[in-house]
Structure formats: structure tokens, C-alpha cells
Amino acid sequence: MMGRVNYDAVLWLSFGGPEGPDDVMPFLENVTRGRGVPPDRLAEVAEHYQHFGGVSPINRLNREAIAAVERELAAQGLDLPVYFGNRNWHPLVEDTVRRMAEDGVQRALVFSTSAYGGYSACRQYDEDILRARAAVGQKAPQLVKLRQFFDHPLFVESVADAVRAAYEQVGDPGARLVFTAHSVPTAADAASGPPEEGGHRYSRQVVEAARLVAERVGADAHDVVWQSRSGPPQVPWLEPDIVDHIEALHGDGVSAVVCCPIGFVSDHLEVIWDLDNEAADKAAELGMRFARSATPNSDPRFARLVVELIREQTGGAPVRKLSTLVSGGDTANGAPCATRCCEPARRPATAVDQKE
Ligand SMILES: CC1=C(CCC(=O)O)c2cc3nc(cc4[nH]c(cc5[nH]c(cc1n2)c(C)c5CCC(=O)O)c(CCC(=O)O)c4C)C(CCC(=O)O)=C3C
Ligand SMILES: [Fe+2]
Numbered sequence: 349m350m351g352r353v354n355y356d357a358v359l360w361l362s363f364g365g366p367e368g369p370d371d372v373m374p375f376l377e378n379v380t381r382g383r384g385v386p387p388d389r390l391a392e393v394a395e396h397y398q399h400f401g402g403v404s405p406i407n408r409l410n411r412e413a414i415a416a417v418e419r420e421l422a423a424q425g426l427d428l429p430v431y432f433g434n435r436n437w438h439p440l441v442e443d444t445v446r447r448m449a450e451d452g453v454q455r456a457l458v459f460s461t462s463a464y465g466g467y468s469a470c471r472q473y474d475e476d477i478l479r480a481r482a483a484v485g486q487k488a489p490q491l492v493k494l495r496q497f498f499d500h501p502l503f504v505e506s507v508a509d510a511v512r513a514a515y516e517q518v519g520d521p522g523a524r525l526v527f528t529a530h531s532v533p534t535a536a537d538a539a540s541g542p543p544e545e546g547g548h549r550y551s552r553q554v555v556e557a558a559r560l561v562a563e564r565v566g567a568d569a570h571d572v573v574w575q576s577r578s579g580p581p582q583v584p585w586l587e588p589d590i591v592d593h594i595e596a597l598h599g600d601g602v603s604a605v606v607c608c609p610i611g612f613v614s615d616h617l618e619v620i621w622d623l624d625n626e627a628a629d630k631a632a633e634l635g636m637r638f639a640r641s642a643t644p645n646s647d648p649r650f651a652r653l654v655v656e657l658i659r660e661q662t663g664g665a666p667v668r669k670l671s672t673l674v675s676g677g678d679t680a681n682g683a684p685c686a687t688r689c690c691e692p693a694r695r696p697a698t699a700v701d702q703k704e
Contacts, residue, residue, distance in 0.1 A: 354455065354662070355428065355455045355456055355457050355492070355658075355661070355662065356428070356429075356452075356453050356454060356455055356456065357428055357429050357430070357431060357448060357451075357453045357455075357456040357457075357489070358417070358421075358428050358429070358430045358431070358456060358457050358458075358459060358658065359430075359431050359432075359433060359441075359444065359445070359448065359456050359457070359458045359459070359491060360410060360413075360414050360417070360430055360431065360432045360433070360459055360461070361433055361434070361435070361441060361458050361459065361460040361461070361473055361476060361477070361493075362406065362410050362432075362433075362434050362435070362460070362461040363406060363434060363435055363436060363461065363616075364378075364406065364407065364434025364435055364436040364437030364438070364440070365397075365403075365404025365405070365406035365407055365436075365437055365616060365617060366397055366402055366403065366404055366437060367402075367403055367404075367407060367437075367438075368401075368402050368403060369398060369401065369402030370402070371402060371437065372394050372397045372398060372402045373394060375397075375436055375437045376390055376393060376394060376397075378435075378436040378437065379436050380578075383579075384579065384580060384583075385578050385579055385580075386579075386580050386581075389578060389579070393578075396617060396621040397617060399621070400617070400620075404616055404617040405614075405615065405616055405617065405620070406614060406616035406617065407434075407437070409614040409615065409616060409645050409646075410432060410461065410614065411432065412645065412646055413461075413613075413614065413645050413646065413650065413651070413654075414430050414432055416646065416648060416650070416651035417430055417459075417651045417654045417655065418430055419651065420648075420651040420652055420654070420655045421655055421658075424655055424659075426655070426658070426659075426662075428457075428658070429451075431444050431447065431448055431453075431456070432444060433445065433476075433480065435472070435473070435476045441476050441477075441479075441480040442479065442480045442483040442484070444480070445480040445481060445483070445484050445488060445489065445491070446483070446484045448489050449484050449487040449488055449489060453489045454489050454490065455489060455490045455492070456489050456490070456491055456492070457492050457493075457494055457658055457661055457662075458473075458477060458491050458492065458493040458494065459494050459654050459657065459658075460473040460493060460494075460677070461613050461614070462496075462613070463496060463497050463498040463500075463503060463553075463557065463613065464496055464498050464529075464549075464550055464553045464554060464557075464611070465496050465540055465541055465549040465550055465553060465675075465676050465677060465685075465690060466532060466536065466537065466540040466541075466549060466550030466690055467532070467536050467539070467540060467690045467691065467692045468530070468532055468536070469530075469550060470496065470676065470677045470685075470690055471684055471685075471689065471690035471691075471692070472692075473493065473677075474493065474677075474679060474682045474683065474684055475682060476682075477491045477493065477681065477682035478681070478682030479682075481681060481682065490680065490681060491680070491681055491682070492661065492678070492679075492680045492681075493677055493678055493679055493680075494654075494657040494658070494660075494661065494677070494678060495657065495660070495675045495676065495677050495678040496553065496675040496676055496677045497653060497657060497675065498553045498554070498556065498557040498673075498675070499553075499556060499557060499560060499669050499670045499671040499673065499675070500653055500656075500657075500668055500669065500670070501668050501670055502649045502650070502652055502653035502656065502668075503557070503644065503650075503653055504557065504560045504561055504564065504670055505564070505649060506644040506647045506649040506650055506653075507557075507561045507608065507610055507641070507643075507644060508561045508564040508565050509647075510608070510641040510642045510643070510644070510647075511525065511561060511565050511606060511608050511641045512565055513641065513642070514606045514607075514608070514639040514640065514641035514642075515565070515606055515639070517639040518604050518605075518606055518637050518638065518639035519637070520603070520604040520637055522604065523604035523605055523606045523637065523639075524569065524570075524571070524597055524602045524604065524605050524606070525562055525565070525567040525569070525570040525571070525606050525608065526570065526571045526572075526573060526590065526593065526594075526597075526605055526606070526607050526608070527554070527557075527558035527561070527562075527570060527571065527572045527573070527607075527608045527609075527610045527611075528572075528573055528574060528575045528590045528607060528608070528609050528610070528611060528623065529554045529572070529574060529575070529609070529610060529611025529612070530574070530575060530576050530611050530612070530618065531574035531575060531576060531577040531578075531585045531586045531587070531589070532550060532585060532586060533579060533583055533584065533585050534584045534585060534586060535583075535584075536550075536692070537550050537551050537586055539688075539690065539691050539692075540690045541674070541676070541689060541690065542676075542685060542686035542687070542688065542689040543688050543689075544686075545674065549673075549674070549676070549690070551586060552673060553673055554572060554610065554611060555572050556671045556673050557610050558570060558572045558608075558610055560670050560671065561608065561610065571593065573587075573588050573589065573590050573593040574586040574587060574588065574589060574590065575589065575590045575609075575611075575618065575622045575623065575627075576618045576622050577589060590607065590622070590623065590626075590627045591626055591627055591630045594627060594630045594631050594634065594636065594638075595630065595634065597636075598634040598636055602636070603635075603636055603637065604636060604637035604638070605631055605636060605637070605638050605639075606639050606640075606641065607623055607627060607638065607639070607640045607641070608640075608641040609623060609640065609641070609643060612643050613643055613644055613645055613650070614643050614644075614645035615642065615643050615645065619640070619643065623640045624640055627640070628640065656668070661678075676689065
């Protein structure tokens with residue numbers, strides 16, 4: 349059964365990253381504005397970027413993924429242009445949504461590049477949509493965001509195949525399988541999902557996605573740990589960190605690790621620095637073998653996944669999920685999924701807060 353496609357474009361919404369040395373500080377200022385990230389943490393992260401000439405691969409990777417989605421849309425006979433906009437760096441989502449309006453786009457589906465719920469992974473993208481529509485005003489298109497896909501079979505299969513390839517690379521079928529996702533403040537994780545769900549939607553979805561992948565590759569043991577912690581040291585974030593975990597595994601006699609960055613969809617800077625440098629260096633220092641699995645970005649199944657999510661909204665595809673956990677995030681014009689869903693842990697005080 350094919351429904352009528354009543355959208356006229358797709359907006360690919362991502363994080364953004366610098367494309368040269370002079371972009372690094374303004375980009376980091378955009379990311380951390382009002383979020384209490386200490387200056388020395390910022391300086392340290394700036395160095396990670398400068399190590400790669402001030403260029404994050406994320407924009408190039410997004411453009412490659414978009415090209416694959418455009419090919420898949422064409423192959424499936426769907427006539428939908430794909431626009432690219434970011435939260436923190438050019439092309440900024442405000443500018444992209446303005447261009448969409450100028451091109452006459454009235455209703456677009458939004459794919460945001462995170463599989464999970466939570467403030468940073470989901471609701472902050474809703475805020476981006478809200479801000480971009482407000483900046484454009486009356487002529488702004490309706491923007492309908494696609495759902496979280498952490499347990500979609502195409503995502504799980506793609507990640508599982510990448511893990512199998514990493515096992516080949518490490519050359520030890522007994523290597524410990526360790527999943528990582530971006531750490532967030534424990535308070536943000538506790539506040540993720542609608543309150544009636546009991547919180548922790550982000551970490552529960554990450555743990556579930558990891559379980560689904562581990563099951564498919566037939567791993568008899570796996571761990572879920574965190575990476576890329578930011579923020580002031582006194583604020584608790586999800587732990588353990590991948591680097592500490594590698595040390596702990598070494599202490600337990602583990603000699604080989606396959607690390608799967610299941611929290612991310614592309615091999616961007618947090619992956620190539622925090623895992624391919626920091627985690628890999630720690631493993632080498634301890635004499636452990638280490639391989640990191642690729643993220644889905646350039647896997648054709650990822651493009652098929654995106655088009656399938658589009659077809660869910662346009663009437664052609666069933667909702668495919670491998671777990672019973674809720675997939676949220678599918679809301680219109682930047683509305684949160686539900687009242688108090690994924691509220692930011694540290695947000696600027698508003699009149700409403702002061703009354704509470
Ligand atoms: C959950 C999550 C995802 C996954 C969901 C998604 O993918 O959207 C993600 C992705 C990313 N995070 C990225 C980069 C950064 N994240 C930072 C800081 C933070 N991330 C947070 C969370 C997340 N982040 C949080 C709670 C902070 C603290 C500040 C705040 O409360 O917002 C900082 C500041 C410096 C620092 O690390 O301290 C940077 C530079 C890049 C781009 C990499 C590139 O350039 O290639 C990507 C894809
Ligand atoms: Fe981040």
C-alpha cells in the first residue's frame with residue numbers, strides 16, 4: 349500500500365563541526381554557550397580539533413550520507429529534495445530553513461542524526477527546529493521530525509556487521525565487546541523521556557541497542573560504557589569512561605577489545621579522537637589488542653533506514669522495531685514529545701522556573 353507523499357522536502361539536521369582552524373573557537377562557543385563547560389576543557393577540546401587541522405569530518409560525512417539518501421529516494425521514486433542544516437556550524441539550520449522557505453517548501457520531514465532520546469540527542473534538535481522556524485517567521489515550513497531508531501532492524505544489522513568486521517580486524521574471537529555512547533550528566537539521563545516513563549530513556553535505549561547488536565554477533569559478554577565526558581568535574585556524568593574501562597578490563601586479564609561506538613551514526617571527531625586516539629592508545633600502552641567498529645554513515649542500509657523512516661510518515665512502510673522500548677522524537681515544529689520530556693538538566697532560569 350502506498351500512501352500519498354504529502355511532504356515536499358527533507359531536512360537533514362545535525363550537530364555541525366568546524367571546517368578550518370579559524371572555525372574551531374567560534375564553533376566551540378556555539379556548542380557550549382550557557383552550558384557551564386570550564387575553559388580548560390574547552391581549550392583541551394580545541395586542541396583535538398587543531399590536531400586535525402581544525403577540520404571535523406562531520407560535515408563531509410553528513411554530505412556523503414545525504415548523497416546516499418538522495419540516491420535511495422530516487423531509486424524508490426520519491427521526489428524529495430534533501431536540505432542540510434546544523435545546530436552549531438554552517439550550514440546553520442536557521443539559514444537552511446530560510447532557504448527552504450524561499451524555495452517554496454511548505455512541509456518537510458526532519459531527520460536528526462541521533463538514534464536516541466534524551467536532551468542532547470533529541471530534544472535539543474527540537475529546540476533547533478523551534479529556533480529556526482522562529483528566525484524565518486510566517487513563511488517557515490512545517491517541520492515534522494522523524495522518530496528515534498535505536499532498535500530499527502536496519503540500524504542494528506548495520507552496526508552488527510561493522511562489529512563483525514572489527515572482530516576480523518582484531519583477530520581474536522574472544523575479544524571483549526565494549527559499546528560506547530556519549531556520556532551526559534546523570535541528571536540529564538534521569539530526566540530523559542517523559543517523567544511517567546520513569547526516566548533514563550537515553551541510557552536504556554543505548555543499553556537495549558547494544559544488547560540487540562551483541563545478540564546478533566553472538567557475543568557471550570559485552571559492556572556498555574561512556575565517552576567524551578564534558579562539563580565541570582563536580583557534576584556527575586554517566587560512567588565508567590571507556591579509557592578507565594579498558595584499564596579495568598586489563599586488570600581482569602582481558603587482552604583484546606572490540607569497541608563499538610553505538611551512540612553515534614558517523615565517524616566524527618568524538619569517535620576518531622576519543623576512541624581511535626585516546627582509547628586505542630590506552631589499549632596499546634597496556635599491550636591489549638584493540639579495534640573500533642565503523643559507524644553506519646556510509647553503509648547503504650543507513651540510507652535505506654532513513655528512507656524507510658520517511659515512508660513510515662508518508663504511508664508506505666510499517667513501523668519496524670526490535671524492542672518494546674518506546675521510540676519518541678516524532679513531533680511537529682519543535683514541540684517536545686510530551687510535557688517535561690527530556691528537559692535540560694541545566695537550563696537558563698525562566699519566569700516559570702522562578703515561580704516553581
Ligand atoms: C548525547 C550527545 C551526543 C550524541 C547525540 C548527537 O550526535 O547529537 C553528542 C554528539 C556530539 N558532540 C559533539 C561535539 C561536542 N560536544 C560537546 C559537549 C557536549 N556533548 C553532549 C552530549 C552529546 N553530544 C553534552 C551533554 C555536552 C556538554 C555541553 C552541553 O550540555 O551541551 C562539545 C563541547 C566541548 C566538550 O566536549 O567539552 C563538543 C565539541 C559532536 C561533533 C563532533 C565533531 O565535531 O565531529 C557530536 C556529533
Ligand atoms: Fe557532544
